[in-house]
Amino acid sequence: MSWEEFLWHVDHRLGMYVGKLRYDRAWSMLTGFALARGQGELTAFQEWISARHPGSSSLIFSSLVLAETFGNGATEECLASDADHSLAVSKLCQLFREFLKQHA
Template sequence: MSWDEFLWHVDHRLGMYVGRPRYERAFSAVTGFDLARGRDELAAFQAWMSARHRGSSLAFWSLVLTETFGEGATEDRLASDDDHKRAISHLCRVLREFLGQQASTASQR
């Protein structure tokens, strides 16, 4: 399964795989998928997200929350199903952006 297909399932059908769709379950699924692929793509994503946030040392999942809800956002901010859905969708969107840039860079080599 490709990242693109996997992210579609996370964004649209997460509940089918993990029960109630929750942000922490989404980033756990993303982490598990990365580990199963054995390519450590999330390490590069972490560096990319850190650079995007002026060298922040926060984990990528926390930076995604900051982008979604503003500075200081934490998982406690996710009060409703809609908040979780917004955070999950943003996680998938930024991962797609990152993977697209990686593919573009690789094809230019």
């Protein structure tokens, strides 16, 4: 499965694979897929997203995606509704696609 196909499934059919649509489940699925591929994309993505947030002390890379979605200081506790989770999942997929295009 290609990254583009995988990201489409995460963005459009996450619930089919992990039950309830939740951002942490999407992040876990992305992490598992990247690690299974063994190509180092996850490490490179983490470096890329960290570079977009200079001076950030966050070591939780999934929070950097939330910061880009909802503003600085956003955490998973800020995800109050299904719509918030859906927006965060879509942003995660969008950012990973952007990363892949830049590193193709």
